[in-house]
Amino acid sequence: MERILVIGANGQIGSELVETLSAQHGAENVIAADIGPRSSFGVKRYEPIDVLDANVVSHIIDTYHVTQVYQLAALLSVTGEQAPLKAWDLNMNGLLNILEIARKRGMGGKPLRVFWPSSIAAFGPNTPRDNTPQMTVMDPTTIYGISKLAGERLCEYYFLKFGVDVRSIRYPGIISYKSPPGGGTTDYAIAIFHSALKGETYRCYLGPESGLPMIYMPDAIRATIELMEAPAEKVKVRSSYNVGGISFTPRELAQKIAEQVPGFKIAYEPDARQAIADSWPQSLDDSQATADWGWQAKIGIKELVQDMLANIKLPQPLSKAA
Numbered sequence: 001m002e003r004i005l006v007i008g009a010n011g012q013i014g015s016e017l018v019e020t021l022s023a024q025h026g027a028e029n030v031i032a033a034d035i036g037p038r039s040s041f042g043v044k045r046y047e048p049i050d051v052l053d054a055n056v057v058s059h060i061i062d063t064y065h066v067t068q069v070y071q072l073a074a075l076l077s078v079t080g081e082q083a084p085l086k087a088w089d090l091n092m093n094g095l096l097n098i099l100e101i102a103r104k105r106g107m108g109g110k111p112l113r114v115f116w117p118s119s120i121a122a123f124g125p126n127t128p129r130d131n132t133p134q135m136t137v138m139d140p141t142t143i144y145g146i147s148k149l150a151g152e153r154l155c156e157y158y159f160l161k162f163g164v165d166v167r168s169i170r171y172p173g174i175i176s177y178k179s180p181p182g183g184g185t186t187d188y189a190i191a192i193f194h195s196a197l198k199g200e201t202y203r204c205y206l207g208p209e210s211g212l213p214m215i216y217m218p219d220a221i222r223a224t225i226e227l228m229e230a231p232a233e234k235v236k237v238r239s240s241y242n243v244g245g246i247s248f249t250p251r252e253l254a255q256k257i258a259e260q261v262p263g264f265k266i267a268y269e270p271d272a273r274q275a276i277a278d279s280w281p282q283s284l285d286d287s288q289a290t291a292d293w294g295w296q297a298k299i300g301i302k303e304l305v306q307d308m309l310a311n312i313k314l315p316q317p318l319s320k321a322a
Contacts, residue, residue, distance in 0.1 A: 008072030010034040012179040051094035080144035091147035114166040118240035121145035132281035134288040152239040159238040168240035172213035177311040208251035211282035215245030216299040230293035244284035
């Protein structure tokens with residue numbers, strides 16, 4: 001029986017991952033954890049913990065006899081640039097704490113399987129932008145990307161040196177109707193739907209031809225769980241796997257939305273996030289993930305747009321007193 005700890009459970013990925021894992025393994029076997037109070041998702045077990053407090057994290061793992069940890073807590077690209085030292089501390093030391101706990105547990109015969117997310121932010125301006133290979137130049141330009149590249153090297157090191165069963169995906173931009181836009185460069189692809197449903201012109205902080213790889217949340221969750229469930233001998237990349245979904249530009253996404261929302265308009269007002277997007281891939285070669293553990297994306301841009309527009313719940317205005 002698996003006992004699973006999800007750290008960063010209040011975040012975009014974490015909240016939906018907890019729901020899926022609870023459905024698969026039973027809610028009593030999934031422990032959600034984050035630095036603040038629980039979000040609205042339904043879980044039986046929630047622990048308010050700081051991943052930087054290694055003693056508390058270790059205690060939770062021992063108390064619940066945890067066999068898998070998903071370490072998702074991080075500061076993203078835009079928020080990381082606003083507080084680079086805080087981003088480095090959280091993104092690196094949070095991962096190190098989990099890897100060290102897994103190393104020590106392995107020495108005691110209690111192996112701990114670890115998932116940690118990397119990102120396309122680990123690539124940089126000298127990375128081939130089209131069909132970016134699994135193994136290629138990586139020269140990130142943000143503190144978030146630098147921490148992800150360093151984290152990939154740590155994951156591989158702990159696997160090779162200590163046998164820690166750590167697994168990782170380089171996520172493209174993740175799109176979900178359940179979470180509002182956060183602190184990521186790719187979050188325009190969520191915010192644009194909110195503007196469309198409000199009848200507003202969307203003011204895009206990226207230029208019209210800024211192509212980026214994206215993935216719809218159901219595919220992202222499926223990829224994550226499929227990797228964690230794959231037999232260890234099939235997981236041949238211990239830094240991080242390229243996983244692709246859909247690649248499109250803001251102009252292409254706006255056109256697909258306009259087909260469903262007549263009259264929708266977009267205006268382009270690139271800001272500092274444009275330079276970040278320009279340093280990232282436009283599409284990913286994820287054939288290694290396909291060959292090793294059978295990954296295949298299922299959701300295209302047409303299905304994504306229809307599902308987002310059908311499911312986003314806009315805040316309701318406050319009713320006036322009679």
